[in-house]
Amino acid sequence: MRTRVVFVITLVMALALLTGCGGSAFECEDEWGCAEIKSGQTVKVAYIGPTTGDYSSFGIDMSRGAELAVAYHPDVKGFPVELVIEDTQGSPEQGAAVANKLAADPRVVAIDGHTFSGSTEVAIPIYEDAKIVMMSPSATTPELTDLGSPVFNRVAFTDRQQGDAAAAYIYENLGIRKIALMHDGGAYGQGLAEMTGEFFEALGGTVVGKEAITPGETDYSAPLAAIAASEPELIYFGGYDADSAVLASQMGGAGLENAIFFGCDGTYGSQFLDLAGEAAEGAYSTFVPIPESGAFTKFREDYKSKYGDEQGELSPFSPHAHDALAVLLNALDQVAIESGDNLYIPRKALADAVRNTKDFEALTGTITCSDTGECAAASILFMIAQDGKWVPGPGQ
Amino acid sequence: MDRSEAQSRPKRYIDFGRWIRLGIGVIVVGFLLFRLWNVLWIERAYGLDTWTRFAVSGIILGSVYAVVALGYTLVYGILFMINFAHGDVMMLGAFAGYFTLEALKSIGFLNRSVGTSVLSVIIAFSVGMLFSMLIAVLLERIAYRPLRTAPRLVPLISAIGSSLFLQNMAQLAFGAERHTYANPDMIQRNSGWMVMIQGKEVLITYTGVLTLVISFLLMVGLFLLVQKTKMGKAMRAVAQDKETAALMGIDVDQVISNTFAISGLLAGAAGVMWGLHMGILYHYVGFIPGMKAFTAAVLGGIGNIPGAMLGGLTLGILEAVGPAILGIPFQLKDVLAFSILVLVLIFRPTGILGEVLSKERA
Amino acid sequence: MKRTSLESGLLIGCLSLFFIVLGVTSLTGSLVQDWFKLSSPILGGWLLLFLMTFWGGTLAFKKSPSKSWSETLRTGLSVGLVAGIMLALTIWGLGTLNAQAVPIREWLVQLTPAAIAMLTMGRAPVVAALLMFVVMLLAGIGGAAWAYAALHYQWRSVLNTRWLSARESVINMSLVQKYQQHQYSKQIAYGVGALVLLTAPLYLGRYWNYTLGTVGLYVILGLGLNVVVGMAGLLDLGYVAFFAIGSYTMALLTAPQPHDIVMSFWLALPIGVLLAACAGVLLGIPVLRMRGDYLAIVTLGFGEIIRILSKSDVLTDFSGGPRGVRAVGGPMLFGLNLNNEFYFMYFIILGIIIVAYATHQLQRSRVGRAWMAIREDEDVAEAMGINTLKYKLLAFAMGSGFAGFSGALFASRNKFTGPEDFTLLVSINVLSLVIIGGMGSIPGVIVGALVLKGLPEMLRQLDDYRMLAFGGLLVIMMILRPEGLIPSSRRKMELHDDESEALVPDVLVEGGEV
Incomplete structure (x- = not known):
């Protein structure tokens, strides 16, 4: 029994030596191989x-x-x-x-x-x-x-950069002081909405309402009515295009005729415009313009x-x-x-x-990459829906 | 195999369960009253206009639930089986209506005049209802009829399988993306009557009112059908006792097929109403609303037609108002709906109005 | 023209149209193209349609067997005619619409220009339609002729006897005979099996260890649900809730965020199992009194409640919200870090063995027989003196505990857990594998998991069709083979209830003692 074990070990070692020495002439000096x-x-x-x-x-x-x-x-x-x-x-x-x-x-x-x-x-x-x-x-x-x-x-x-930019744009360029935050309960939407809210409050604005919705539904009139009670000038939504479209198209019926719908980069795209139709007019979204x-x-x-x-x-x-x-x-x-x-x-x-x-x-x-690995080159542009198309928003 | 809970359960010496249930009930009701008082008189977060908006939204949603619930109630009343695929039958009906309206729009018929608009909506309803009826009848023939004598678990699993199948079939055929319903101009979404409440305008949409009216008509029609016609009589007979009904010369297979046809018609109508009012449609709009509608049917008393209507409206209103009263985000409204189901089943398994269609279970 | 053959033709025609609309033809085309390295997907797609009609021909023949060749030809011809007309019209219509640049895919997404080009072979619609018509006629006739030949020339039985005699000769070989008669034959088989299992992770490699590990976790889930659904007959559609509870317990107890209780894996694992089992009991107490189908819908609701709560804003500080919990701890043993998919494979194999053994023993014990009695007829079981609620609760608790165990391993292995891992689809997947494998059958569950969870991993292209196939399979299985692929012997007897009488006294005797 023992002799066999010894034999196997020798065999394995011999094989290892063979492949190790006879394989290639190149020697890798990299730490990670x-x-x-x-x-x-x-x-x-x-x-x-x-x-x-x-x-x-x-x-x-x-x-x-x-x-x-x-x-x-x-x-x-x-x-x-x-x-x-x-x-x-x-x-x-x-x-x-x-x-x-x-x-x-x-x-x-x-x-x-x-x-x-x-x-x-x-x-x-x-x-x-x-x-x-x-x-x-x-x-x-x-x-x-x-x-x-x-x-x-x-x-x-990052979402932090987007939230920062969005808060600044809403506060300074649009001159709005009262916003409500909504999100779809996803990691992306929730994080974005919260960060935007924080930056907006840091600028001196107030967040008058917060609401989370269930994604994928087709009726958000009740949560919108709840938001409408706090009379925001603008609703910031973190989430994707389909839910954005439902929200934008039902705002009118829920007492938010005069509030602006402000989406994120999940909102941007033709899907939102197609689904929301006329209700999309005047809605904002985030876009990374390609020069x-x-x-x-x-x-x-x-x-x-x-x-x-x-x-x-x-x-x-x-x-x-x-x-x-x-x-x-x-x-x-x-x-x-x-x-x-x-x-x-x-x-x-x-x-x-x-x-x-x-x-x-x-x-x-x-x-150019930072030493933490952030390599984003692009700037952020806020788009507004006009006549069924996304065009750059005012004041940029 | 089944029986009503209270009667056949052997008597225990001390019924702890009853006291526990009573305790939970008092706590739940007490907490709700406390929150209501708190929200209405202390926090005053919402004005009367907002409450009206909640109520309007809830009633409309509830009336759609009610129509779907009618279908569940009918089938459950007769076969004692949850037709899991009922919500998906509704979704397919909504798609049929969608394609019809798109076709009418593309030939310019939809908005030519008031008459053609009305006609278009009627055509969309007819096509949606007929298509759903076809699906429901096929479903019964293929997936349920061969299993009528099998153990209870078997048709239930078949129903879940059918639901999955229909849902994914729609996703594959029509795509995963959302579709927008083409409403005629006269009943565009977000157009309607403005009502002034405390100096604020509250919108009552045309589509919402249409939904409410149609669902009420459907309920009345169904009630008359079941109570007054010969077909209804046969259905009630089958619901009570299939063997005896067969002995009396009733074609049980035909009656069950008819029941599924009617439930399909109702689901189709609900689907088109859903599309016209909500406006956005995709393959997943059937399943969760279907489950909610079943909750509504249980809430009102399964097998009971006015009960389904009442249950639907109650559930719709609770979903719209509940999160506001409890002070929780609206993403938890499904939690609320399913909790209501559990509570109802614990406290009053026969629902608000009781079970009617068949007094005694097979 | 017989009515049955026209009906078969209609059925096959409708099915083929259905396949075209759902994109099954395009999929088959591209699969065949990939496998055989063809230049276009046309062959595969047409082959599928051909085989469908061929099958239709055999089907029509079986419905009303013809006595002569000419009659058979007529049967096949009518099937081919009906299917051919339907398909030819469809192809002509689609081809024409496509040529006029009508955007069909906006309505039916699978009918892309490429898919239509595949159907028309890139030719003019009329030519393609005629060609299809001829091909379908041939297919129908071929199918019927095949069925006639099979019936009258008995090839199958010839093949069958050959196969049987071959089997016989293998069995009679002296080596095999000796092995079977050997005293330890069973032990040897188990030994070889154990050796294969123990060495498997060594040569499987990283990807397969991970993938088969996932399958293994589903086996544990399946075995747990098997106790609830298969043995006790309680339809639980919210099984994922207990998986989630086990997973979140492990995550929250061992991760630095959000609670900073960095507990040992070995401590968190039993806590996870216990918490899941407790949740099962807590849900079970009010719910298990209900009728079977109410139970299904309430558990479905419970599954959704747990998922929605875990991602809700209300519990973000507690459960990590939609972002989930990261840096979940892994097992350490004697200072050795065992936190990778290779060691987890061993944990999972060990877990499966423990769970399978436990359920196997339970099934044969008094508890198992009580469950069976409840599943068969609750009223009778109760009349026999079985405390049904107690046994149902026990089944629920055990199933939930196993799910918690699987969930805890899942979170630790992935080093991450989040609400999106616990959708309704998980419940449906597990239910499907239990039912398709065979309710109440332990080998059935294992095979079911391998087929339903492992196969789609290998055939990624088919992923879009996975849930469709599951749905269809559930229905078909319920109609044709409700006992599952590998049924447990008892279940088979129950569902084909001619022989089930023998069971009743057994239940009565055992139940009476409880």
Whole structure:
């Protein structure tokens, strides 16, 4: 019995020695190790988001942005880039499953995602463990960068920034002093509404009412009537477009004819205008304007010719998904090491290179990352619905 | 298998349950009265105009619940089974009405004149009702009829399966996004009569009044149908005792099929009313309102037609006013509705007006 | 033309249209395209329609078996004719509308231009419609002919006898015989099974450990619900509430936020189980007196109440609100951090074994027989002296406790828990796997979980159709096979009640003692 154990141990050790010594001449000096891409293999990057389910329009649109980013940057030092698209259905549980799947693949080096904050939050420790760098195009919960993860970065502006800007715009540009806060009870909506309220009160305004609604319903006349009793000049709503549309269209009947509906970036898009119809007129939303540039015009044209839809129809975030991946690919170009026939990607160096991104020209603007991983380039613009279209609001 | 709770339960020496129930009841009622007094006289957060708005919103919502509840009540009264898919039948009826109105709009018929507008609404109601009727009858034929003699759990699970199936079918066919109902111009949402209350305008919408009137008419019609016609008599006979009814020469299968047809008609009407008044439609508008409507049916006394109406209105008003009285956010109104269901089932399982359609359970 | 064959044709035609509208044809097309690396999805889609009508042909034949070839041909022809006309008209209509750039997909989202192009093979609508008509005619005739041939030439029975004799010869092989007669044959089988289970996490890798871990958690949930639904016959539609309670207990007790009670995993786990069981009892006391279907709806309401409360503004400070609880603690053992999906796989396997063993023993004990009596007929059970409320409460508490256990593991493994993990869909999933696997059957639940939770993980493309399939399966199972895929022997007897008399004395004797 004992001899057999000894034999097995020797065998294993011999094998380990063989692979260790005889394998490659390249020695990886990176703290986190290197990803090895053999000749003929691809460098894998992934976009992760809800490509099916209730939020599929976001996931599909953003995966197209990522696909275009790879089309513009098809290889790293001659090794083709392969885009893996994984579906989370927007749920944290699926997000963790997908993250584990990618973390198990040694050739996956960078993640464009995740798309929603909940899914991202679950995924960060998994990627941290697997030393895979990520760049989220749209996870906006402020606390995500507070976790201090070396692998997490984002090109999205945070809810804190949006709340701050919205409060200032409402107080200063619109000259409004009394607002009511509403949200859909989701992590995103609640956080946003509360932050806006805090900033608004800090400016000297008053929050006269607060109400949370059940998302997905078609009748909000009772909560609106409750809000109407406190006579706000404006209702700030944190939540998504469908609920925004129901609220905006029922405000008139609930005694809020003269109050303004002020939505967030979840409100922006054609869906709100279609659903609310005439009631949408005068409603506000948040938008991240993409500065006009040659690159963006080309992006829009390519999007249209490749997928048949207008860019921006499904969601406004395809440029963000593109930029997130573009930053990652750019960093990959900087750190990848060719040795023999193989390509090696030092993982720590990659994460550092992403974090040190400076003055990178992208669609949403010039991207520079802070040392906590905030890389948002874009400014925030508040839009108003006029004649069935979103146009920039007054005073900006 | 089932029986009314109180009668067949063996007598215990001391009925603790009864005292506990009484205690809980006193606490709940006392707390409600305290909150009501507090809200009305101490906090005074809402004026009379706001209370009116709550009431209007609640009554309209409640009258839709009532019509859906009528369908539950009918089926439960006869088969002693919760037709879980009833809410989804309503949703499909609403979609049928939606497509009809869209089609009429696209050929320019909807707003040509007052007459065509009225006709359009009538056509939408007819199509919605007929389509729901078709679905309900098919549902009974495919998913329930083969299971009539099976253990009770079996048709119940089949009903849940049907509900899931219909819901996801609608999502796949019509998409997950919301659709807006095309109302004729004369009954646009948010248009209606202004009523002055304490110097403030309160809007009573045309669609709301229409909903209320139609649901009342449907209830009266159904009541007459069940009480006065031969078909109603057969339904009541089947509700009381299927075997004996069959012996008396009643075609039980046909009567059950008729019952589902009527419940489908009602669900279709409720669906179109829902669409016209609420305006926004998607595949999930059937399930939770369906559950609420069932709550309403239990509240009023299952199997009891005026009871369903009363239960629906009560539930609707409680949902609109309840969070305000209790001082909780409106996101908790579903919690309120389901708590009411639990409380009713504990204290008065026979509902407010009692169970009527069949006095004795099979 | 027989009426039955026309009916079959109509049925198949309607089903095919239904499939087209729901996008099943497009899905099959793209799946076949992926699997066989084809250049277009046309073949798959048309194949599906062909097979449907083919099946229709066999169906019509079975309804009224024909005696001669010519009669069979007529049967098949009429099926193909009806289905063909319906499909051809549809394709012609869709193709024409599409050619005129009518936005059909605004109304029926699955009918995208690509899907219509697949149906028309990219040709003119009239040509495609005619082609479809011919293909459907052939399919109908083929189906009927196949059924005729199968009936008259007895291929199937030939195949069947071959298969049986092959099985026979394997069984008669000396090695197999020796093994079966061996004293420890059962132990050897268990040993091999245990070895496979124990080593599985070692070579599964990260992704499979995680995915199968999720399946395992659902097995525990399923075994718990099996006690409630399968054994005691209480339909619980809000089972997710207890899962949530276990999960939140673990999270709130071990996470630094929002309460800063950083308790050990080993302490939090039993607390979670106990709290969930207590919640089960507390809900059960008022609710279990109700009629079976009221119970279903009240528990459904309870599940929603727990979810809505956990995310509500009122409880944000207590439960973390919609953002949930992060940094949930994991198990430590002898200073070793066991907090990853690899070790959790072992916990989960251990949990399944414990729960399965416990329920298995319970099922065969007096308690189990009392549950069965209650499920069969509550009045009779009570008349026999069984304290029905007590036993129903026990079933409820046990089921809830198992759910709490699963929930606690779930929160700890994900290091995160939030209200969106506890939707009604979880309850429906668990209920489906219990029912489809086989109510009251422990192996059934395990197989059910593997099929219903594991399979969709592998076939992500089918995800949109998952709930539709669950719904349809529930109905079909109830009609055709209410005892489930792998039924428990008793349940099978009950539902096919010709042989069930033997059970009654058993219940009477056992029940009488309670």
